[in-house]
Amino acid sequence: MVFLFLHQNFPGQFAHLAPALAKRGHRVVALSSRFEKPQDWRGVRLVPYKYAEPEDHKLHPWLNTLNRAVDRGAVVLRACLALKERGLTPDVIIAHSGWGEALFLRDIWPDAKIGIFCEYFYQAANADMDFDPEFQATNELGRVHRVAMKNLGMRLQLESADAGISPTFWQADSHPPGLREKISVIHDGVDTDAIRPDPGVRLTLDGVGSWTRADEVISFVNRNLEPYRGFHIFMRALPDLLKRRPNAQIIVVGEDGVSYGSAPKQGGTWKDVMIAEVRDRISDADLARVHFTGRIARDDFTRLLQVTRLHLYLTYPFVLSWSLLEAMACEAAIVASDTAPVREALVHDKTAILSDFFDIPGLVDRIDALLDDPSRRAALGAAARQHVQRTYDLRQVCLPAQFDWIAGFAGRAV
Structure with missing residues (x-):
């Protein structure tokens, strides 16, 4: 069969599925704005399209997300028409719905089957948007209507598709x-053969430091350091944590942009804001044990999870991070926020220790206690890896389920 993948930042969630289909002998093409030139990647033909954010228009602010989705969808429409003129006729199209890329595909290839990756449907209440009153207005006028418009592009894509897929039940249930009736819950998958414990591992980051499992490493990871992933909570816990753990080395991975929420109103980055807030409570010697690495290479990231003595994961009720499942696969002892998406992957006192997101003293207590209990850490880490292998393993669980999902809506085995 011929497959066409659409993802502005390809491969994204399709990093395993697309090359696995190519390996099975299917023709696989991916359209993305991430690349400058056509190229081949693991059997997948990557075709770029150029996209620039639309110029400002006099729009109601509730329409901004939809306007960007329609604008990108129109760009992809032209790119797909060019592919059609060059002879591409996909049997199956698989697209992430988050940016509008699949809005207009049905009219180009009416016979193609379309599957949509449904990452998240925003909620006006009882999820991420009203979770943290420090940064979110609880009395916002028209929140329900603003969110409905924010979701409209994703809704239109799933309505026109043959099937949807979502990585967790919590995300699907949003x-x-x-629309939920169309969605199958199948995770992207964790390669537990490659992402696994290594007792002899050493992590060396040039200009930062070098650590083994003999060191008391605490890891904290965000794509971007921001409140949606609990960066403010982590930073406020840091002064007391450093005092109580005088040998700890804190490794913080993440860039300084914004992925999900908003930039600080006062300007600068969230890292700047939070360091300024806690700096007078941290000595120079203690601050030297906190290492902000920015983004690190894939292999170094795996080594970090292998070397870490405790991994801290905090999040609003929002999409579940790959980093959490990979930490579990490495048998890391985990302390995580007691929020809904986390509870789907972790069970308190069985695979991790869960802590109220806003309870900073309690969080420090739980980290401190777990670091003092090696047998408990080992038991939690082993149970976490077993759960990942049973539930999220790439080759034994997720890829076979994804193949079945495609066969179900395409009407042909893959």
Whole structure:
């Protein structure tokens, strides 16, 4: 069969599925704005399209997300028409719905089957948007209507598709019932053969430091350091944590942008803001034990999870991070926020220690106690890896389920 993948930052969630289909002998093409030139990657033909954010228009602010989705969808429409003129006729199209890329595909290839990756349907209440009153207005006028418009592009894509897929039940259940019926819950998958414990591992980051499992390493990871992933909570816990753990080395991975929330109103980065807030409570000697690495290479990231003595994961009720499942696969002892998406992957006192997101003293207590209990850490880490292998393993669980999902809506085995 011929497959066409659409993801502005390809491969994204399709990093395993697309090359696995190519390996099975299918023709696989991916359209993305990430690349400058056509190229081949693991059997997948990558075709770029150029996209620039639309110029400002006099729009109601509730329409900004939809306007960007329609604008990108129109760009992809032209790119797909060019592919069609060059002879591409996909049997199956698989697209992430988050940016509008699949809005207009049905009219180009009416016979193609379309599957949509449904990452998240925003909720006006009882999820991420009203979770943290420090940064979110609880009395916002028209929040329900603003969120409905924010979701409209994703809704239109799933309505026109043959099937949807979502990595967790919590994320799938964020969709309204009529759309939820289309969605199968299958995770992208964790390669537990490659991402696994290594007792002899050493992590060396040039200009930062070098550590083994003999060191008391605490890891904290965000794509970008921001409140949605609990960076402010982590930083506020840091002064007391450093005092109570005088040998700890804190490794913080993440860039300084914004992935999900908003930039600080006062300007600068969240790292700047939070360091300024806690700096007078941290000595120079203690601050020297906190290492902000920015983004690190894939292999170094795996080594970090292998070397860490305790991994800290905090998040609003939002999409579940790959980093959490990979930490579990490495048998890391985990302290995590007691929020809904986390509870789907972790069970308190069985695979991790869960802590109220806003309880900073309690968080420090739990980290401190777990670091003093090696047998408990080992038991939690082993149970976490076993759960990942049973539930999220790439080759034994997720890829076979993804192949079945495609066969179900395409009407042909893959």
